[in-house]
Amino acid sequence: MFDFSVRPELEALLTQVRCFVDQEVIPREAEVAAQPSRLEPVRGELQHAARAAGVFAPRVPRELGGLGLDWRDSALVFELAGRSLLGPQALNCAAPDEGNMHLLHAVGSEPQKARYYTPLARGEVRSCFAMTEPAPGAGSDPSMLLTRAVRDGNQWVIDGDKWFISGAQGAAFVICMARTEAGPTMFLVDGDNPGFQILALTPTLDHAFPGGHCEVRFTQCRVSDDAVLGEVGKGYDYAQQRLGPGRLTHCMRWLGIAGRALDIAMDYVNRRDSFGKRLAQHQEMQRMVAESAIEMHSSRLMIWQAAWCLDRGERALHETSMAKVYVAEAVNRIVDRAVQMCGARGISEYLPLANFYREIRGFRIYDGASEVHRASIGIRVLREARGARSD
Structure with missing residues (x-):
């Protein structure tokens, strides 16, 4: 049923990606950590290097300069890219751009693809996705959507507030979800539209996100008919098309950080002496390593199976939802153990673990909190059990 072998050409690509992340990306982390304002320029420099190394844009079609990988192959590449917080940015497979590219490629018109998808796929611009709203608006429950779009001749007028819009600052365009008479609808809004305003950059636990997490406002924001993404009234359907794969790519990327955290911790306990022997010789350290290794393995299998479903053309909502819950919580546990295994150094800035710890916490909340997915x-x-019993 499943073939876990890796074909030779993919094996070669994985070696390239691993070398690129280790040799080009990870050495830039200290620079960005010391000067967060360097994130955007470093991102551009690394994307240029990724193109030269032949590892740029794993999911983008080859005719647009990408690698054209399917979901199963992407899972392996995204995990390696995710070993650094800068890796997905360098390979142009980071959220929210990767999810927006998937959506534009799936439902965008040809003019929309030329105007928005192509420059995004080439890494020339950034984008954001605006659905989450302040209370009592849409959050984990998208049916609470308050932002409205009203038709006015051959235009639409959008009004509403959004927040925690990742990457909004500096984004070339926004995919905005708004309620219309026909139902929720997605609109493409240029970042320089006078009706679109960034109100504030929200201070958050995580910091390694280009464009931050912003509060934004649409005020009499006028867009033309050709700004409708897909069909009017089908916004929720398109959101599911985007969110299922989007959840899974988060799992792929963050599993890379968990793997690197475990590597750092194992290196430390293999060198540090305590109570007359190496830390690695203490049974408690062995237990923590074993639990993390088991969770890494389980997470990979869940990701690969869900990716297999997507490659078969299935929506895989159930599989990606289960993967999101399990991997999000496993990644948090693995990084937490790594911090603990490294003791005082784990919470210091001498190792990147403290930064990983800050960045991964939000994974249990965005793209659907664990509780909502459960x-x-x-x-x-x-429902399936009731159906089986009635048969």
Whole structure:
């Protein structure tokens, strides 16, 4: 049923990606950590280097300069890219751009693809996705959407507030979800549209995100008919098309950080002496390593199976939802153990673990909190059980 072998050409690519991240990306981390304002220029420099190394844009079609990988192959590449917080930025497979590229490629018109998808795929611009709203608007429950779009002749007028819009500052365009008479609809809004305003950069636990997490406002924001992405009233359907794969790519990338955290911790306990022997010889250290290794392995298998479903053309909502819950919480546990294994150095800035710890915490919340996913998973499983019993 499943073939876990890696074909030779992909093996070669994985070696290239691993070398690129280790030799080009990881050495730039200290620079960005010392000067966060360097994130954007370093991102551009690394993308240029990634093109030269032949590892740029794993999911983008070859005719646009990408690698044209399917979901299963992408899982392996994204994990290696994710070994550095800068890796997905360098390879142009980071959120929210990667999810927006997937959506534009799937439902965008040809003019929309030329105007928005192509420059995004080439790494020439950044984008953002605006759905989350301040209370009582849409959050984990998208049905609470308050932002409205009203038709006015051959234009639409969008009004509403959004927040925690990742990457909004400096984004060339926004994909905005708004309620219309026909139902929720997605609109493409240029970043320089006078009706679109960034109100504030939200201070958050994580810092390694180009464009930050912003509060934005749409005020009498006028867009033309050709700004509608896909069809009017089908915004929720398109959101699911974007969010299923988007959840899975988060899992792929963050698993890379977990793997690197475990590597750092194992290197430390293999060199540090305590109570007359190496830390690695203490049974408690061995238990922590074993638990992290088991969770890494389990996470990979869940990701690969969900990727297999996507490659078969399935929506894979159940599989990606389960992967999101398990991997998000496993990654948090693995990084937490790595910090603990390294003791005082783990919480210092001498190692990158403290930074990893800050950055991964949000993974349990965005793209659907673990609690919301568990409820959805439970509902689906119970529904199937009732159906089986009635048969």
